Amino acid sequence: MTTVAQLWLPILLSAVFVFVVSSLVHMVLQIHKADYEKLPNEDAVLDALRKAGTAQGQYMFPFASSMKEFGSPEMKAKIERGPIGSLVVRDKGCTNMGRALGQWFAFCIVISVFVAYLTGLAKGPGAGEIFRVATTVAFLGHGFTSVCDSIWKGIRWSTTAKFVFDGALYALVVGATFAWLWPAAA
Numbered sequence: 001m002t003t004v005a006q007l008w009l010p011i012l013l014s015a016v017f018v019f020v021v022s023s024l025v026h027m028v029l030q031i032h033k034a035d036y037e038k039l040p041n042e043d044a045v046l047d048a049l050r051k052a053g054t055a056q057g058q059y060m061f062p063f064a065s066s067m068k069e070f071g072s073p074e075m076k077a078k079i080e081r082g083p084i085g086s087l088v089v090r091d092k093g094c095t096n097m098g099r100a101l102g103q104w105f106a107f108c109i110v111i112s113v114f115v116a117y118l119t120g121l122a123k124g125p126g127a128g129e130i131f132r133v134a135t136t137v138a139f140l141g142h143g144f145t146s147v148c149d150s151i152w153k154g155i156r157w158s159t160t161a162k163f164v165f166d167g168a169l170y171a172l173v174v175g176a177t178f179a180w181l182w183p184a185a186a
Helices: 004-028 041-050 073-081 099-121 132-144 145-155 157-181
Strands: 057-061 085-089
Touching: 004 057, 004 099, 004 157, 057 099, 073 145, 099 157
Parallel strands: none
Antiparallel strands: 057 085
């Protein structure tokens, strides 16, 4: 067994490397550029949301507060009329990229800690197949984070497929970093 404390360097460096690769994916490759579309008549929709006093939060429409209400004829009519969907509203002002990037880096570290923990349970110092184990664990953390959005929120599967691809890249980076820096046998 290899302890998480023995793996502090691959934890930290794999998070840094994933952060760099994700920056390249989003800023250079720009494969996510078409993930979002502009609302038709955007200004009118935004004015209506402001007028309604829509605060920061996550909304579903049409909304039913219970399964009984969901099965009501009125709700069925709303669903048939459409549109149906979900909406995430943020506070006004620009997205705080520094904060978001900090949270992303922290998330990368958390995934790398779990990679270290699980790979360390499976493999001792000097063991082989570190790349395969670490990559698999990292893929579970990075690769499937968007799947539930397609299942439950209606996000296009093509968008989710791109995030799964990103996750595969990140997992390969994490696996390679752990394989490279895995402690030698005593």
